[in-house]
Amino acid sequence: MPDPPRILIVTADFGEGHNSAARNLALALESAGAVARVSDPCLLAMPRLTHLVSRAYLFATTHLPRVWAWIYRSTDRCDFSRQKGPLMRLPKNALASLIDDFQPVAVVSTYPIYPYFLAQIFAQSHRPLPVFTVVTDSIEINAAWLRAPSDWWLVTDPLTRESMHLKGLPAPRIIDAGFPVHPGFSKLIPIPPEDTCDPFRILYFPTAQRSWVMQHGRALLDASPTVRLTLVLGHNHRRLIASARKLKSAYPHRVRLIGWTRKVPQLLNRHHLVVGKAGGATVHEAIAARCPMFIHHLVPGQEEGNLSLLETIGGGGLAASPEQLTREIQSLLANDAARWRTMKSALARHNRNSGALEAAHFILQHIQDPPR
Numbered sequence: 001m002p003d004p005p006r007i008l009i010v011t012a013d014f015g016e017g018h019n020s021a022a023r024n025l026a027l028a029l030e031s032a033g034a035v036a037r038v039s040d041p042c043l044l045a046m047p048r049l050t051h052l053v054s055r056a057y058l059f060a061t062t063h064l065p066r067v068w069a070w071i072y073r074s075t076d077r078c079d080f081s082r083q084k085g086p087l088m089r090l091p092k093n094a095l096a097s098l099i100d101d102f103q104p105v106a107v108v109s110t111y112p113i114y115p116y117f118l119a120q121i122f123a124q125s126h127r128p129l130p131v132f133t134v135v136t137d138s139i140e141i142n143a144a145w146l147r148a149p150s151d152w153w154l155v156t157d158p159l160t161r162e163s164m165h166l167k168g169l170p171a172p173r174i175i176d177a178g179f180p181v182h183p184g185f186s187k188l189i190p191i192p193p194e195d196t197c198d199p200f201r202i203l204y205f206p207t208a209q210r211s212w213v214m215q216h217g218r219a220l221l222d223a224s225p226t227v228r229l230t231l232v233l234g235h236n237h238r239r240l241i242a243s244a245r246k247l248k249s250a251y252p253h254r255v256r257l258i259g260w261t262r263k264v265p266q267l268l269n270r271h272h273l274v275v276g277k278a279g280g281a282t283v284h285e286a287i288a289a290r291c292p293m294f295i296h297h298l299v300p301g302q303e304e305g306n307l308s309l310l311e312t313i314g315g316g317g318l319a320a321s322p323e324q325l326t327r328e329i330q331s332l333l334a335n336d337a338a339r340w341r342t343m344k345s346a347l348a349r350h351n352r353n354s355g356a357l358e359a360a361h362f363i364l365q366h367i368q369d370p371p372r
Contacts (some may be wrong), residue, residue, distance in 0.1 A: 012111040018281035028360035056255035115148035140305030178355030179284035205276035213243040219322035223329035278303035280357035288353040314346030
């Protein structure tokens with residue numbers, strides 16, 4: 001029996017979408033018989049600095065979204081193939097060591113910078129490997145993804161594929177596999193459009209803003225007495241728990257609190273609506289669960305494409321204020337939840353719940369035959 005193919009997946013701790021895509025793709029590859037290793041070269045090479053930059057990124061995207069949008073758009077003008085400083089050299093060396101140690105037959109990158117490092121590493125070693133770039137953004141694609149030296153780009157949807165092709169990438173190398181959501185999504189059964197919607201279960205992912213827990217929670221619960229709210233506090237549990245408990249006390253028997261959980265796929269498939277920020281992982285998980293979504297926080301630039309995709313599908317939209325959240329819930333539930341049923345049907349037609357499995361299948365099919 002031949003040895004199973006070894007696939008190195010590299011990610012970065014700057015936004016959950018990159019890590020989520022990497023973990024889910026590793027699960028799908030392993031279920032297909034490959035050996036997958038997920039690593040973060042930035043974290044390996046510069047652990048303290050990476051943690052600091054990651055915290056700064058979260059602070060900026062939560063509290064200073066316009067500042068982050070300016071930084072994000074400025075990278076469109078940056079040529080990462082020419083960057084030579086220690087902030088580039090150290091993770092590049094860590095990536096080279098990972099390749100030497102793991103001996104993969106292919107490298108998958110869920111972060112746009114690593115393919116530039118790989119091109120330099122392969123030029124020095126004269127042992128190129130197939131490179132698959134998993135693009136975790138939708139429609140509005142930063143130039144760093146487009147210029148990345150890659151054999152294939154795996155993208156989230158047909159609109160993103162068309163957008164990248166129009167900006168110069170060869171169409172045969174842009175693969176519409178879908179966002180790599182957890183493989184478990186493909187086996188779960190969503191709430192059907194014919195559901196009674198009573199109670200109407202809303203899943204809420206708050207940001208680190210304490211005041212928003214009470215403001216958004218009240219807006220959602222006051223929209224209808226049928227609403228039952230589940231708050232997933234996640235990594236912000238300690239920061240938000242006091243506010244969340246106040247909300248729960250103010251609305252007896254209508255609020256459920258959850259800390260960090262691995263059961264997001266199951267939660268999405270058991271709720272009628274999700275409310276959260278416009279991050280790639282959350283939006284595409286909602287799409288995979290056919291769970292309509294309202295976005296309460298949007299980072300300009302980086303996340304605008306995710307909102308555009310959701311609106312184009314017909315599966316949700318932006319509700320940036322508590323008042324708008326209340327109006328949107330009331331609109332969804334009016335006329336026997338007619339609008340909610342329309343959104344559910346639109347998400348069912350889009351039918352994207354197996355992105356990691358599709359990507360794994362494509363990668364394993366093509367690791368022996370990279371394009372020239």
